Amino acid sequence: MTTDITDQKALRRALGQFATAVCVMTCRVDGEALGMTMTSFNSLSLDPPLVLFSIDRRARGLPQWERATGIAIHILSESQMELSNRFARPGDKWLGLSHRDGLHGAPVLSGVAALFECSIDHKYDAGDHRLFICRVERHAMSVDRRPLLFSGGRYATIAKQEDEAPSWPLAIHY
Secondary structure: OOOOOOOHHHHHHHHOOOOEEOEEEEEEEOOEEEEEEEOOOEEEEEOOEEEEEEEEOOOOOHHHHHOOOEEEEEEOEOOOHHHHHHHHOOOOOOOOOOOEEOHHHOEEOOOOOEEEEEEEEEEEEEOOEEEEEEEEEEEEEOOOOOEOEEEOOEEEOOOOOOOOOOOOOOOOOO
16 A cells, blocks of 8 residues: 655654664763664664664754764663653653763663664764764673564564574675
């Protein structure tokens, strides 16, 4: 079934069929810790190691994120739904929350499935969003934590871990 491309609600629902990891992005600007939940994170390149994310150009905090020199991107584990909700709502996101300072002073959260500490290489306007290209300077992952997913406007988890892929490179475009 196809719909009118100008129907933004229908387009949003269709894009919502793409399951993605739930991330919390953090940085420090002028001594202030910032954080937001996002699902627009994606890998870009292995050599050099690059990732990307985007922020809606209407987002209140965009001017502060524009001034960040480095960020930490946390892929949340399936047990961190409340952390996702905390960083998706207005208010003091840091009250009572344990964290440490990482590269570029970006707050680093614990218990995540994976962490990427990055410098911001490039920023571009892309439609109604601002696209950030980031160079991965340090990363870590937990082999025993599965990621929290978002699909169809709801949180999801991996129900069954399939067998490992046979060998690299696979015929998928990574």
